[in-house]
Amino acid sequence: MHLLTPPNAAPVVEAWTAYRTADAGQWNARQLAEAKRGTTVSVVIPARNEQETIGAIVATIHRQLVTEVQLVDEIVVVDSRSTDATAEVAARAGARVVDQDEVTSGLPRMDGKGDALWAGLAASTGDVVAFVDGDLRDFSSTFVIGLLGPLLTDRSVEFVKGFYHRPLAGAAGVEADGGGRVTEISARPLLNLFWPELAGFVQPLAGEYAGRRTTLEAIPFVSGYGVEIAMLIDLLDHVGPAALAQVDLGERHHRHQNLAALGRMSAQIMVTAWSRLYHRGLVTEPLPPTTMLTQFSRGGDDQLPHLNRQVSVADIGVQERPPLTTVAQTVTAPAA
Ligand SMILES: O=c1ccn([C@@H]2O[C@H](COP(=O)(O)OP(=O)(O)O)[C@@H](O)[C@H]2O)c(=O)[nH]1
Ligand SMILES: O=C(O)[C@@H](COP(=O)(O)O)O[C@H]1O[C@H](CO)[C@@H](O)[C@H](O)[C@H]1O
Numbered sequence: 364m365h366l367l368t369p370p371n372a373a374p375v376v377e378a379w380t381a382y383r384t385a386d387a388g389q390w391n392a393r394q395l396a397e398a399k400r401g402t403t404v405s406v407v408i409p410a411r412n413e414q415e416t417i418g419a420i421v422a423t424i425h426r427q428l429v430t431e432v433q434l435v436d437e438i439v440v441v442d443s444r445s446t447d448a449t450a451e452v453a454a455r456a457g458a459r460v461v462d463q464d465e466v467t468s469g470l471p472r473m474d475g476k477g478d479a480l481w482a483g484l485a486a487s488t489g490d491v492v493a494f495v496d497g498d499l500r501d502f503s504s505t506f507v508i509g510l511l512g513p514l515l516t517d518r519s520v521e522f523v524k525g526f527y528h529r530p531l532a533g534a535a536g537v538e539a540d541g542g543g544r545v546t547e548i549s550a551r552p553l554l555n556l557f558w559p560e561l562a563g564f565v566q567p568l569a570g571e572y573a574g575r576r577t578t579l580e581a582i583p584f585v586s587g588y589g590v591e592i593a594m595l596i597d598l599l600d601h602v603g604p605a606a607l608a609q610v611d612l613g614e615r616h617h618r619h620q621n622l623a624a625l626g627r628m629s630a631q632i633m634v635t636a637w638s639r640l641y642h643r644g645l646v647t648e649p650l651p652p653t654t655m656l657t658q659f660s661r662g663g664d665d666q667l668p669h670l671n672r673q674v675s676v677a678d679i680g681v682q683e684r685p686p687l688t689t690v691a692q693t694v695t696a697p698a699a
Contacts, residue, residue: 387509
């Protein structure tokens with residue numbers, strides 16, 4: 364009988380999950396401030412039009428982890444072509460704000476979250492870098508403490524991914540575990556099928572994670588929303604599963620995009636997965652037949668006959684920034 368799943372996949376994943384899963388409550392800020400012993404820490408927040416939430420996130424980290432306890436050395440907010448007051452609100456709350464396109468000036472222009480994160484890594488200075496999304500509601504500094512715990516207490520850990528329960532707040536109320544839609548419908552199946560060593564990650568697309576700079580600067584950053592799935596796959600190849608860890612951060616509330624937007628996000632994640640399958644020699648072409656995604660929505664004027672729907676076509680192709688170690692000398696990291 365042809366085995367669909369290698370016999371040893373589950374036990375390996377089970378062992379990794381048991382060995383490299385922790386809970387944020389295992390550490391507190393003062394304990395980690397002691398443990399860091401000269402290791403510097405940056406928090407990098409990618410933010411595109413997050414004026415409603417960025418202030419509380421930055422102020423909480425600044426008050427509790429910069430002023431009250433000296434655990435975090437800098438908070439860098441990457442203004443990702445915002446058209447609202449994100450930059451002003453973030454600066455007023457205590458962040459150093461850098462402009463995504465200023466940091467990458469002189470390099471090919473790229474788009475999306477992955478490019479903002481790469482710019483944030485380039486513009487920050489910490490030995491350890493924690494990434495936090497800028498659209499979080501009810502933010503707690505436990506998110507940062509939990510991500511830093513393994514990195515500041517165990518030299519064998521190179522990268523930590525957060526995980527949490529993800530309620531989905533919508534017009535009909537709150538669905539306790541309805542969030543993480545692209546994770547459950549696209550990313551998790553893709554990783555289980557093609558990278559079963561990563562099947563133990565509870566939230567592979569979580570926007571909260573941290574790593575050692577030397578490791579983060581050694582991998583490429585895929586632009587757009589391909590950045591998280593590519594990072595896990597590339598780190599698996601670069602440092603191996605034993606150097607990867609995950610921490611339970613409790614529950615996460617954030618702004619939810621609509622299904623059409625998540626369809627485009629999912630397509631970017633699939634194109635990114637395809638590129639990593641090509642790296643492994645499992646597909647013969649670096650790109651799928653097309654990166655154009657056609658979607659349909661209710662209404663619209665210029666409809667095709669009998670369609671009674673609006674047609675939209677988006678290019679869901681992604682690019683990637685090379686490892687910072689290969690370009691660091693040309694990146695303009697704005698003065699602090
Ligand atoms: O081009 C972009 C897209 C997103 N983001 C930020 O990346 C984080 C996660 O993005 P988003 O909320 O769109 O993703 P979701 O959480 O809905 O999957 C947020 O802080 C966004 O402001 C960004 O800096 N630049
Ligand atoms: O996990 C997911 O399915 C998506 C969408 O989450 P929701 O269905 O809006 O809770 O959110 C994540 O995916 C993005 C792509 O990797 C990350 O950039 C986001 O930080 C993360 O929230």
